[in-house]
Amino acid sequence: MRSAVVVVDMLNPYDHEDSERLMGSVHEALPAMRRIVARAREEAVPLVWVNDNHGDWSACRPELVRRALDGRAPELVEPIIPPDDAGFVVKARHSIFYETQMEYLLRQQQVQRIVLVGQVTEQCILYSALDAYVRHINVAVPRDAVAAIHDDLADAALRMMERNMRADVGEADVCDLGDHRVGRS
Amino acid sequence: MRSAVVVVDMLNPYDHEDSERLMGSVHEALPAMRRIVARAREEAVPLVWVNDNHGDWSACRPELVRRALDGRAPELVEPIIPPDDAGFVVKARHSIFYETQMEYLLRQQQVQRIVLVGQVTEQCILYSALDAYVRHINVAVPRDAVAAIHDDLADAALRMMERNMRADVGEADVCDLGDHRVGRS
Amino acid sequence: MRSAVVVVDMLNPYDHEDSERLMGSVHEALPAMRRIVARAREEAVPLVWVNDNHGDWSACRPELVRRALDGRAPELVEPIIPPDDAGFVVKARHSIFYETQMEYLLRQQQVQRIVLVGQVTEQCILYSALDAYVRHINVAVPRDAVAAIHDDLADAALRMMERNMRADVGEADVCDLGDHRVGRS
Amino acid sequence: MRSAVVVVDMLNPYDHEDSERLMGSVHEALPAMRRIVARAREEAVPLVWVNDNHGDWSACRPELVRRALDGRAPELVEPIIPPDDAGFVVKARHSIFYETQMEYLLRQQQVQRIVLVGQVTEQCILYSALDAYVRHINVAVPRDAVAAIHDDLADAALRMMERNMRADVGEADVCDLGDHRVGRS
Numbered sequence: 005m006r007s008a009v010v011v012v013d014m015l016n017p018y019d020h021e022d023s024e025r026l027m028g029s030v031h032e033a034l035p036a037m038r039r040i041v042a043r044a045r046e047e048a049v050p051l052v053w054v055n056d057n058h059g060d061w062s063a064c065r066p067e068l069v070r071r072a073l074d075g076r077a078p079e080l081v082e083p084i085i086p087p088d089d090a091g092f093v094v095k096a097r098h099s100i101f102y103e104t105q106m107e108y109l110l111r112q113q114q115v116q117r118i119v120l121v122g123q124v125t126e127q128c129i130l131y132s133a134l135d136a137y138v139r140h141i142n143v144a145v146p147r148d149a150v151a152a153i154h155d156d157l158a159d160a161a162l163r164m165m166e167r168n169m170r171a172d173v174g175e176a177d178v179c180d181l182g183d184h185r186v187g188r189s
Numbered sequence: 190m191r192s193a194v195v196v197v198d199m200l201n202p203y204d205h206e207d208s209e210r211l212m213g214s215v216h217e218a219l220p221a222m223r224r225i226v227a228r229a230r231e232e233a234v235p236l237v238w239v240n241d242n243h244g245d246w247s248a249c250r251p252e253l254v255r256r257a258l259d260g261r262a263p264e265l266v267e268p269i270i271p272p273d274d275a276g277f278v279v280k281a282r283h284s285i286f287y288e289t290q291m292e293y294l295l296r297q298q299q300v301q302r303i304v305l306v307g308q309v310t311e312q313c314i315l316y317s318a319l320d321a322y323v324r325h326i327n328v329a330v331p332r333d334a335v336a337a338i339h340d341d342l343a344d345a346a347l348r349m350m351e352r353n354m355r356a357d358v359g360e361a362d363v364c365d366l367g368d369h370r371v372g373r374s
Numbered sequence: 375m376r377s378a379v380v381v382v383d384m385l386n387p388y389d390h391e392d393s394e395r396l397m398g399s400v401h402e403a404l405p406a407m408r409r410i411v412a413r414a415r416e417e418a419v420p421l422v423w424v425n426d427n428h429g430d431w432s433a434c435r436p437e438l439v440r441r442a443l444d445g446r447a448p449e450l451v452e453p454i455i456p457p458d459d460a461g462f463v464v465k466a467r468h469s470i471f472y473e474t475q476m477e478y479l480l481r482q483q484q485v486q487r488i489v490l491v492g493q494v495t496e497q498c499i500l501y502s503a504l505d506a507y508v509r510h511i512n513v514a515v516p517r518d519a520v521a522a523i524h525d526d527l528a529d530a531a532l533r534m535m536e537r538n539m540r541a542d543v544g545e546a547d548v549c550d551l552g553d554h555r556v557g558r559s
Numbered sequence: 560m561r562s563a564v565v566v567v568d569m570l571n572p573y574d575h576e577d578s579e580r581l582m583g584s585v586h587e588a589l590p591a592m593r594r595i596v597a598r599a600r601e602e603a604v605p606l607v608w609v610n611d612n613h614g615d616w617s618a619c620r621p622e623l624v625r626r627a628l629d630g631r632a633p634e635l636v637e638p639i640i641p642p643d644d645a646g647f648v649v650k651a652r653h654s655i656f657y658e659t660q661m662e663y664l665l666r667q668q669q670v671q672r673i674v675l676v677g678q679v680t681e682q683c684i685l686y687s688a689l690d691a692y693v694r695h696i697n698v699a700v701p702r703d704a705v706a707a708i709h710d711d712l713a714d715a716a717l718r719m720m721e722r723n724m725r726a727d728v729g730e731a732d733v734c735d736l737g738d739h740r741v742g743r744s
Contacts, residue, residue, distance in 0.1 A: 062643060064619030064621070066621065091617055095660075098323055103659070103662060104660060105616075105658050109651070127353055154352075164311060164345075168312055168342075246475075249436070250434045279464075281475055288475050289474075290431075291473075293473045294466070297429070469693060497723055508653055508654060530715030533711075533712060534681060534716075538712075
């Protein structure tokens with residue numbers, strides 16, 4: 005089964021009301037995110053960044069990167085800037101699938117499983133896991149590579165993903181990145 | 190704002206593995222469901238039943254009603270059978286919106302808010318609330334008119350809907366059914 | 375490659391303004407439709423009826439059949455009534471895919487090719503062929519088993535499907551119904 | 560009613576087999592496209608470029624502009640490069656709506672009518688007009704501001720849009736750009 009690593013909403017200026025709580029959690033999860041991204045690059049696993057455009061429909065990757073770096077926490081952005089050759093998808097709502105190119109992209113690349121890292125565990129990560137599940141796309145969520153605002157809801161979200169969406173919830177460093185060669189399964 | 194009451198997955202033969210737990214919860218929630226459905230009928234609020242077809246693509250309302258009545262718990266089905274003039278939408282996955290006519294139906298009827306009752310709180314109800322939220326459709330979930338399998342996850346789901354999806358989570362008997370006249374807001 | 379035969383909008387009361395023109399064309403196309411449906415049944419090829427609900431969200435198959443039979447041309451309806459075990463999908467707009475369960479149904483049944491018969495060549499048939507094409511689902515349109523309102527537009531529609539959507543446009547009796555066994559391709 | 564002008568697939572390297580025919584038509588339609596774009600800018604009408612990414616999921620506006628300029632006909636690209644403040648949406652298939660952010664973008668900007676210019680009349684323009692029509696979004700297609708490959712099919716496509724999708728098909732210079740102020744209708 006071919007996997008892709010999907011980095012969710014990490015180009016963030018951290019200027020909304022819950023940012024303080026979130027920033028602490030991102031600080032903790034960032035090293036595991038970076039390690040799994042590095043591993044994906046080494047093993048030629050498809051990598052896709054998906055990011056909210058915060059309502060600016062003229063913004064593509066360069067603008068979203070710049071605004072995040074100009075925000076309150078460039079130290080949380082700079083280590084996870086998308087490389088030029090990674091997939092990049094703009095989203096306007098919480099799920100990476102809602103009115104985006106994501107499902108088509110995954111089908112075209114013969115990806116049947118996504119490894120979700122980024123933020124926010126109990127919001128965009130949960131909602132994207134659900135939207136993958138209804139589409140019969142398998143999901144893995146390394147619990148040390150996702151960041152939360154409310155720990156209690158994040159914990160419940162991880163249990164929901166594991167129990168009701170059959171997600172593989174574990175640690176980033178032992179997360180299977182799948183046999184990413186097209187045609188194997 | 191115009192509301193509709195949506196009855197989710199109540200045509201259930203209760204033959205899957207978690208049915209035992211679920212049946213107890215449905216038994217408790219059924220009276221509040223019936224009261225809110227009755228109130229909707231009195232006030233001419235649009236009513237829609239949405240039900241899983243359990244993979245049978247030839248099944249419409251009559252077949253789904255019959256199979257549920259032929260299942261393990263007809264006493265949980267008979268009191269909530271859809272009337273002939275209610276909307277009826279078939280779904281194949283957990284969310285009432287995923288690859289169904291639901292969004293189009295709501296727009297055509299100028300409904301901007303749905304009141305979700307039925308089952309399962311931490312699964313189809315949560316997922317449908319989320320899909321409404323990303324579509325900017327307001328959501329109410331009367332906590333006494335939804336049934337759960339796992340109480341801890343159901344409780345977390347209700348908090349997620351309230352906190353992160355701005356749902357109106359309260360009691361069925363005081364749930365606002367909105368000004369349902371088209372053209373008012 | 376597994377095929378399904380899809381019968382579009384044949385439960386029609388023929389009460390709209392263009393019905394007169396359409397009825398003549400349906401009369402001519404009906405025998406070829408019936409032959410290909412019969413062949414599909416013999417060969418156990420999946421069969422799906424998709425029909426507009428004309429804005430009545432409480433209507434399922436029984437109501438749509440009855441209303442069509444109560445319309446202006448029961449002789450055009452009776453020969454093509456869906457059997458109980460055929461798939462049945464309600465649509466509200468022109469394409470069989472727009473906000474319906476159709477794509478999910480086809481994926482679940484491992485169907486990669488649809489044979490479109492029914493009405494109207496230059497409207498629902500064309501739009502459904504297009505929506506199949508963008509989804510990488512192959513399309514066949516037997517030209518003698520589809521009915522039109524305007525012959526010039528129907529002719530252009532068939533050329534568009536053939537040239538730009540790579541549809542197999544031919545005669546019903548020689549239309550390949552595919553190797554419909556799951557797992558063959 | 561608020562309108563937006565949508566420029567379709569004009570960032571084209573013109574390296575596919577039908578390019579020769581298409582380039583002649585684009586050359587003729589380009590002046591009318593530029594005039595309507597200029598008028599939209601003067602009148603603050605929302606402008607959105609939608610462009611195929613040709614399967615490169617890492618490409619955003621800068622890459623798509625550069626590749627088109629590096630193609631066979633930079634003189635057909637340079638006059639219609641998107642300004643930095645225009646909306647920009649990537650598509651992977653023919654319709655501007657299929658698995659893109661387009662419908663959400665239009666709803667957010669309270670746009671109920673799109674003016675389609677660009678290429679190809681009998682393909683992406685037709686398919687996008689259809690997808691707008693099923694979504695109850697009004698469509699205008701200035702016939703002198705769209706480019707075709709096959710004139711006969713383009714002519715049929717324009718008649719289909721006018722007759723069956725109620726599109727406003729006319730000349731660019733007299734195309735109503737609507738009352739673009741939010742809240743008017």
